[in-house]
Amino acid sequence: xxxxxxxxxxxxxxxxxxxxxxxxxxxxxxxxxxxxxxxxxxxxxxxxxxxxxxxxxxxxxxxxxxxxxxxxxxxxxxxxxxxxxxxxxxxxxxxxxxxxxxxxxxxxxxxxxxxxxxxxxxxxxxxxxxxxxxxxxxxxxxxxxxxxxxxxxxxxxxxxxxxxxxxxxxxxxxxxxxxxxxxxxxxxxxxxxxxxxxxxxxxxxxxxxxxxxxxxxxxxxxxxxxxxxxxxxxxxxxxxxxxxxxxxxxxxxxxxxxxxxxxxxxxxxxxxx
Numbered sequence: 001x002x003x004x005x006x007x008x009x010x011x012x013x014x015x016x017x018x019x020x021x022x023x024x025x026x027x028x029x030x031x032x033x034x035x036x037x038x039x040x041x042x043x044x045x046x047x048x049x050x051x052x053x054x055x056x057x058x059x060x061x062x063x064x065x066x067x068x069x070x071x072x073x074x075x076x077x078x079x080x081x082x083x084x085x086x087x088x089x090x091x092x093x094x095x096x097x098x099x100x101x102x103x104x105x106x107x108x109x110x111x112x113x114x115x116x117x118x119x120x121x122x123x124x125x126x127x128x129x130x131x132x133x134x135x136x137x138x139x140x141x142x143x144x145x146x147x148x149x150x151x152x153x154x155x156x157x158x159x160x161x162x163x164x165x166x167x168x169x170x171x172x173x174x175x176x177x178x179x180x181x182x183x184x185x186x187x188x189x190x191x192x193x194x195x196x197x198x199x200x201x202x203x204x205x206x207x208x209x210x211x212x213x214x215x216x217x218x219x220x221x222x223x224x225x226x227x228x229x230x231x232x233x234x235x236x237x238x239x240x241x242x243x244x245x246x247x248x249x250x251x252x253x254x255x256x257x258x259x260x261x262x263x264x265x266x267x268x269x270x271x272x273x
Contacts, residue, residue, distance in 0.1 A: 004272050005233040005261040006197065008146060009041065010049045010123065012087045014060055037242040038067045044242070044250060046076050048258070049130060051266040052083060053083035053123050053146075056106030059113040065124070068114060079265045081121040081146070082106050091128045092171040100136050111175040120267035123147050127154075127199065128170030138194055144185075144269055146197040146234065151206045152179030157213075179206045184232040185273045195269045200234045202226050210236035217249040224256055231273070233257055233267075 013034050058064045085106040121144045129148040154174035161167045186196045203226045235257045
């Protein structure tokens with residue numbers, strides 16, 4: 001059976017270095033880090049189809065909009081997806097109406113600024129998966145969510161994220177029981193072909209494998225046998241991974257995740273599951 005890979009990049013504006021809090025004094029106009037990282041994405045990932053998850057507030061800054069348009073007008077195969085309006089870190093604490101506003105206000109500004117007719121996918125800040133989010137997406141003609149991290153280690157990551165980065169969030173990274181959920185995309189609603197594109201983790205161990213968490217090429221080497229076994233691979237980068245580029249690590253990982261795989265856009269999930 002054919003193996004395939006989604007390459008997804010969360011473009012929240014380096015929030016590991018500058019944690020964004022809802023309604024805070026975060027300066028969205030600061031664009032140097034964003035522009036540098038997106039340029040490096042263009043340089044190093046141009047051969048691959050990419051799904052970019054944008055934060056709506058970043059599309060209120062002309063320089064950032066122009067940089068994304070530059071990508072869309074290049075020869076690269078790019079899909080734009082929704083990563084909420086403000087990247088509010090404690091997303092699960094919001095009411096249903098607040099979640100809807102975060103999702104749909106972001107949807108509107110991204111489409112208006114980039115001239116898009118439709119956005120197909122969403123990822124919540126903090127990998128929050130919930131039925132109320134799914135219902136909002138289905139009601140607004142999305143075809144996939146990409147928020148679920150099927151790992152046993154969600155509580156550990158949540159605790160470390162708070163200690164190191166002071167990022168709050170009940171439910172961020174999920175719960176221990178997530179480790180028993182499928183490590184592959186799941187069709188949640190057959191009538192409308194709505195999918196959950198789970199964030200891939202290491203088979204068996206269920207350790208997260210996305211680029212921001214695994215810090216060295218050597219560790220990827222240790223996990224390479226297991227990663228190659230995955231038929232369905234949804235691999236996650238963050239904007240902060242491209243502010244400065246470790247070429248040796250990046251090239252190793254790109255070769256690892258694309259070896260004997262068809263790299264496809266996330267919106268085409270229905271063709272592969």
